[in-house]
Amino acid sequence: MDKTVLQLAYKPLRVILIIVSMYYFLRGHNSPGGGFIGALILSAGFIFQAMAVNTNSARRSMLIEPEWYIHIGLLMSIVSSIPGWIYVNTPMTGVWTTINLPLAGDIKLGTPLLFDLGVYVCVFGVVTSMSFQFLKHIKWN
Template structure:
């Protein structure tokens, strides 16, 4: 059975996991204009949960995730495939990016796009894949 991490690691994990997840969302949202994107953001998010996994164990991490990593992989692949269809409906060539301006309260706009949909799909696929691997390895070690 895996021993829990030290007290310092337990306290650090509780504070660092939300910060890492927030940073991964930042990387995801700026990724199609500057360095970053779904892949690196998914790795940062899985790094946050990996720290939690090594600190508290597989069962606690599964409870924290609330979604099976296999489902995240499936949703991510679905979103990646879904991102190709808007170009078809607008009569543009295959995989042409489409952009929509969504007004925000206060007068701003959010530029929603098919590259963002694709990046979110990559994010979920990478995150789910890494977490599935890490949890499987940790559970095999615990038994």
């Protein structure tokens, strides 16, 4: 009986958690938040789904396998070190540009943001991958 309640609840909860996670991630550079926190919140949504329904459903909702997120995240973080190498001759130095968008105004973009995004994606992959493995092998559902 409670299963069905959970199964009804997971979808809106997941949406909320995704939005909250994005919010925390994006404002992370200036206010509390950032890649780690955002990723942990995001994974909570999917772990909740995996526990409520099953891991396969959660994996499907993630579009690609969680392990891929780990790889992509690591790669992004490593790639973000390259511009500093090229422009300042020291890998991992932050390089910033400002772009002007019609609606949002001036937006500062820099390699640290890409790095943080890498952390976000990687940690998301790590946490979901770990949890799914546990759930699957212990035959939660």
